[in-house]
Amino acid sequence: MPDPSSRRPEPTDPRGLLPDRYAGLPLRRLGAGWDNVGYALGDDLLMRVSLLVTPSARAAAVTRDRLLLNAIPSYAGVTIPSVTWADPPAGVTIGPLVTGAVAATVPTLDPEVFGASVGRFLRHLHDVPVTAIPVDLSTWSARVGHARAAASVADLPLAPADRALIDSVLARPLPAPVPPVLVHNDLGEDHLFVGESGELSGVIDWSDAAADDPARDFALVLFDFGERAFQAALSAYGGDLALADRARWFAARAGVEGVGHRIRHGEGGVRETLDRIAACYPG
Secondary structure, eight states: OOOGGGBOOOOSOGGGGSOGGGTTSOEEEEEEOSSEEEEEETTTEEEEEEOBSSHHHHHHHHHHHHHHHHHSOOBTTBBOOOOSEEEGGGTEEEEEOOOSEEGGGOTTOOHHHHHHHHHHHHHHHHTSOGGGSOSOOOOOOHHHHHHHHHHHHTTOOOOHHHHHHHHHHHTSOOOOOOOOEEEOSOOOTTTEEEOTTSSEEEEOOOTTOEEEOTHHHHHHHHHHHOHHHHHHHHHHHTOOHHHHHHHHHHHHHHHHHHHHHHHHTTOSOHHHHHHHHHHTSOO
16 A cells, blocks of 8 residues: 555645646535545546646656656547646646546446446456557556565454455465456546446546556456456456456456555455455355
């Protein structure tokens, strides 16, 4: 998990970060992740403010986002928040507002409809040549991620059944390397938007984008939306059993690290996270 010392508080006066041409527009907080907070600016703009501590870190993140997002080809019906204005040292970007509702807030989501739309989008994304993206796209080490997950729960007092579940996940062999593609790499319920049709309408927070295993983008579809959405996404994408197996590994491993983080930081949701880990390997 990220180092808390690398994160600054949210701005007390975000309006003061706006350029004059946007100063008269209404501003409404939408939500925050680890490294960004987002605001609706007027009716159709999104303002993002980096929460990284140093101006140099903010500038690097903003510059990377701007180059990355503006290089991804458009896809019908799905908004990717391209950057139309930026102040890199301040960590501020402005671009089109993603339409729809955050998937985590939609109680009646049809998993087949939504999952299939995610799968179609991922087919489009993963077909983008990595060489067409003008930023450094790292490849995340599955071995390092596995070791980090194991360390996060190694000394925690878990119930025997929960310890057995986690040990069974950690005992599974690492997935074999595959040719890397452009992946979003954090495609969870807080970063996906749903339109009135019940299909994917937008994808935000591309800060973890990488050149990596396509299974990483299916992992959180499984973990956050369940088996039916996962299968629908795989079918629409044209995925095979090997892709599905790797996605299950990435999903369960991320869940283990999530359990460790939640327990160590006194956060809720531990039981739900454990249940989602178990659901990664049905039957």
